[in-house]
Each structure stands twice: as C-alpha cells, then as structure tokens.
Amino acid sequence: MKKSSDNNQDRKKKKHPVFEVLAGLMGLVTILTGCYEYRGPYTNEQVQELLDNRFPGAAITFKKKSNKVWNCWFDDLPEAVFQVREAKGGGDPVPAFYSYLACNASDILWRYYVELYREKTGSLDCWTISNLDSGETYFRLSFTTVKEISQAVKQLKAFYAWGAEQPHWEHMKSRCSVSIFCTYEGDKLPAANPLRHNYSQRPSEDCDKLLEHYQDVIQEYYAYYLLPCTEFTQEELLSYAEKVWDWTELRGAPERVLRGEEQLPLEMFSGIKIHGRAHSYAEVSFGGLYVMVSRLGLEVNGTPDHFTFKGANGRIYEFSYDFCYETDISRTSSKERIVTVWYYLCDGARVERETWEYGTSDRILPEAKVSGKEAEAMLGIQLIYTE
Numbered sequence: 613m614k615k616s617s618d619n620n621q622d623r624k625k626k627k628h629p630v631f632e633v634l635a636g637l638m639g640l641v642t643i644l645t646g647c648y649e650y651r652g653p654y655t656n657e658q659v660q661e662l663l664d665n666r667f668p669g670a671a672i673t674f675k676k677k678s679n680k681v682w683n684c685w686f687d688d689l690p691e692a693v694f695q696v697r698e699a700k701g702g703g704d705p706v707p708a709f710y711s712y713l714a715c716n717a718s719d720i721l722w723r724y725y726v727e728l729y730r731e732k733t734g735s736l737d738c739w740t741i742s743n744l745d746s747g748e749t750y751f752r753l754s755f756t757t758v759k760e761i762s763q764a765v766k767q768l769k770a771f772y773a774w775g776a777e778q779p780h781w782e783h784m785k786s787r788c789s790v791s792i793f794c795t796y797e798g799d800k801l802p803a804a805n806p807l808r809h810n811y812s813q814r815p816s817e818d819c820d821k822l823l824e825h826y827q828d829v830i831q832e833y834y835a836y837y838l839l840p841c842t843e844f845t846q847e848e849l850l851s852y853a854e855k856v857w858d859w860t861e862l863r864g865a866p867e868r869v870l871r872g873e874e875q876l877p878l879e880m881f882s883g884i885k886i887h888g889r890a891h892s893y894a895e896v897s898f899g900g901l902y903v904m905v906s907r908l909g910l911e912v913n914g915t916p917d918h919f920t921f922k923g924a925n926g927r928i929y930e931f932s933y934d935f936c937y938e939t940d941i942s943r944t945s946s947k948e949r950i951v952t953v954w955y956y957l958c959d960g961a962r963v964e965r966e967t968w969e970y971g972t973s974d975r976i977l978p979e980a981k982v983s984g985k986e987a988e989a990m991l992g993i994q995l996i997y998t999e
Contacts, residue, residue: 647708649708649709649711650710650711651711651712652680652711653679654680654713656674656682659674659682659684659696659713662696662713663684663696666715666717666783667686667717667783670780670783671686671687672684672685672686672687673685673687673690674696680698681695681696681698682695682696684696684715684717686779686780689724689779689780691724692720692721692724693720694715694716694719694720694721695715695716695720696713696714696715697714697716698711698712698713698714699711699712699713699714717780717783717784718783719749719790721781721783721784722749722815723749725778725781725784726741726771729771729774729775733774734767734770734771734774735767736751736767736768736771737767738760738763738764738767739751739752739764739768740753749790750790750792751790751791751792751793752794752795753792753793753794753795754794754795754796755794755795755796755826756796756797756798756799757830757843758827758830758843759843761794761822761823761826761827762823764794765819765823768792768822769819772815772819784815791812791813791814792812792813792814792815792822793811794811794812796826796829796830796833798833799833799834799839800839800933801837801839801933801977801978802952802976803833811825811826811829830843830844831844831849831852832856834849835849835850835852835853835856835885836885836899836900837897837898837899837916837917837933837978838897838899838900838902838903838916838917839899839916839933840917850883853883853884853885854882857883857884857885857886858879859878859879859880859881859882860878862882862885862886863887864886864888865881865886866878866894866983866995866996867997867998868995868996869881869993869994869995869996870993870994870996871908872992880907881904881907884896884900884903885897885900886900886982888983893981893983894981894982894983894995895979895981895982896979896980896982897977897979897980898916898917898931898932898933898954898956898978899917901931901980901982902914902916902919902931903916904982904991905919905991908991908992908993910922910923910924910991910992917932917933918931918932918933918934919931919932923989923990923991923992924992925989925990925992927958927959927990928958928959929956929957929958929990930956930957931957931980932956933954933978935954935955935956935957936952936954936955936978937953938950938951938952938953939953951976952976953965954977954978954979956980965981982995
C-alpha cells in the first residue's frame with residue numbers, strides 16, 4: 613500500500629508533457645497579449661488635478677463633453693479649446709496596457725498661434741504648413757541653397773519671438789509634439805545617403821542649430837560631388853573635405869592602399885568621401901575619383917564634373933555627371949520604379965553596372981567603384997581591408 617501511495621504521489625508531481633507544453637503556450641500568450649489595467653472611470657477631480665499639475669497657477673475652465681472627453685480652455689484664451697481625454701498606454705518590452713488621462717493643449721496652442729500669426733502678424737510662406745484644422749502640426753521645408761534655409765530660419769525665429777509674448781506659449785514649446793522637418797534636395801544630383809539631407813527639430817530647440825546644420829549639409833553636398841557652387845569656393849570645399857573625410861579615421865576607408873609593392877599613405881586620399889558595404893564595393897563620387905586620379909599622378913584633363921584620364925592600364929576613361937539615363941527597375945512589382953543610371957566610357961565604350969544592383973541598393977548615386985580588378989587596373993592601386 614505504501615508503494616502504491618508513493619506511485620500516486622509521483623504521478624501527481626510529474627505532469628504529462630502535453631500539459632507542460634500547453635502551460636508554456638498559455639504563458640507565452642499572456643506575455644504577448646499583455647494585460648490591461650483600466651483606471652477609470654475618471655472624475656472631474658482627476659481632470660482638475662491633471663490641469664493643475666500641467667499648468668500650475670493657470671486659470672482653466674473645463675466642461676465634460678462625453679464619458680471620456682473634457683473640453684478645456686484657459687480663461688484668458690477661451691478661443692483655443694483643447695481636450696483632456698481617456699487614452700490607452702502600453703509598456704515596452706512587455707505590453708502591459710493601461711488607461712490614463714491625456715491632454716492635447718500644446719498641439720492646440722501651436723495650431724492656434726500659427727494661424728493667428730499668419731493672419732494678423734507675419735509670414736511663414738517659406739514653410740509648407742497644411743491641414744492644421746485636421747490635426748497636422750508640422751512645418752516642412754524643401755530647399756536647395758543656404759539663402760533659402762536662411763530665409764526660412766529667419767521667419768521661424770520671428771514667429772518664435774512673437775510667440776514668446778503670447779499667453780501660455782511656454783507650455784506649448786516645452787511639450788508640443790510638433791516637429792520642424794527640413795529636406796535638402798540638392799542641385800542636379802541626388803542629395804541621398806551617404807549625405808545627411810534630412811533633419812528635424814522641436815520648437816524648443818535653437819533655430820540657429822537648424823541653420824548651422826544645413827549650411828554644413830550644403831557644403832558637404834558640393835564637397836562630395838565637387839560641383840561648382842555659388843555659395844562656396846572650390847578652395848573652401850576642398851578645405852572642408854580635408855577636415856571631415858580623413859582616411860585614417862573615416863569609416864569605409866581601407867586600412868592600406870598598395871601601388872604594386874609600395875604602400876601609399878592614407879593621408880594622400882583624405883578629403884575624398886569613400887564608403888562601401890562590408891569592407892567591399894568601395895565607391896567615391898565622380899568628383900572624388902577626379903581627386904584620386906590627380907593625386908596618383910595620372911594624366912587627367914577636364915574638371916571634376918567632366919574629365920578624361922589615361923588609366924594605369926593605358927586605356928582612356930571618361931567620367932561625367934551628364935552620362936546617365938532613366939530606366940524602370942520595378943520588374944517584379946506592378947509599381948513603376950524609375951531610377952537614374954550613371955555610366956562612364958572606357959576607350960569610348962559605355963561601362964555601367966547591372967541595373968539589378970540598383971534594385972538592391974538604397975544608394976542610387978553617380979559613383980565609381982574603386983575596388984575590384986577593373987578599378988585596380990584603371991587606377992593602378994589596390995585597396996586592402998581586413999575583416
């Protein structure tokens with residue numbers, strides 16, 4: 613009897629594998645779906661507490677609009693009605709959901725003051741501002757010159773200076789979810805990766821930082837491609853490039869450059885933006901290639917945007933930013949995708965990369981490959997990377 617009892621106890625302690633799997637799955641489902649903690653229904657007292665904490669000392673009136681929404685307004689600004697409402701929040705990484713009271717006063721104030729400023733005071737016509745009534749709160753700007761970004765920042769600073777004199781502006785700037793989005797579109801060539809062409813900031817940030825950033829971006833664009841620029845001299849562009857693209861520190865640059873048995877100093881190529889994927893497929897712009905060819909002492913004629921040179925293998929190469937055409941690479945998709953394909957000439961014959969490479973890359977730029985057998989034959993050097 614004792615042995616039988618022990619066996620029964622063992623069977624109770626030892627669960628069937630199926631039950632263990634089911635228990636594990638139930639635990640996983642609990643983790644994935646999370647749990648929800650409802651903290652309502654919310655009262656007028658809780659709304660008042662939220663407003664007191666968010667806007668200390670401010671006189672605010674509110675009225676319940678529905679079970680989960682209250683209309684609110686500052687007593688000295690009754691035309692800017694904002695809401696306190698019941699909302700849902702979630703945890704990360706564990707999705708433990710819960711309810712809370714949210715307030716959209718900062719965004720409402722932003723939209724109200726933007727409209728008031730444009731109607732009564734000043735201009736923001738450099739910026740694209742649309743659909744404010746439907747909830748859009750962003751400023752957007754696409755530009756191509758330092759002059760354009762300077763004028764846009766000047767308008768923004770004037771708006772901020774005016775706003776600082778308006779009631780409750782400090783609450784808007786500190787909590788507003790609005791962003792100022794800027795996109796540098798470049799000149800005739802794409803301002804895409806690896807160039808830093810997108811940028812955004814909050815209204816609470818210094819406008820001068822926006823201007824400084826984009827002055828740098830524009831200079832980087834022209835220094836990368838070595839295009840003629842009315843806002844920076846060629847000397848300024850080359851000096852800028854020397855500072856920011858030092859091959860002894862630049863990510864994507866090789867660890868060694870060999871010309872036959874001779875090891876060339878990496879500093880010889882500083883000022884040329886080079887990048888690659890997984891220590892291979894290193895590329896430079898056509899302008900960067902012009903500088904490399906010149907420093908290697910090869911016979912070159914022309915300018916960085918259109919030049920010819922005699923390669924180390926004796927062939928004549930010609931590069932130009934105008935050597936391009938458009939093609940559709942959608943192939944496997946019903947959606948048309950038109951890209952610009954650049955090529956160069958070798959002894960008068962067109963040389964271009966396979967268009968499938970454009971479909972697998974986010975970099976569709978006028979660049980030359982400077983690693984691999986063909987590039988080594990052209991330049992007479994070898995880029996050495998170590999894993």
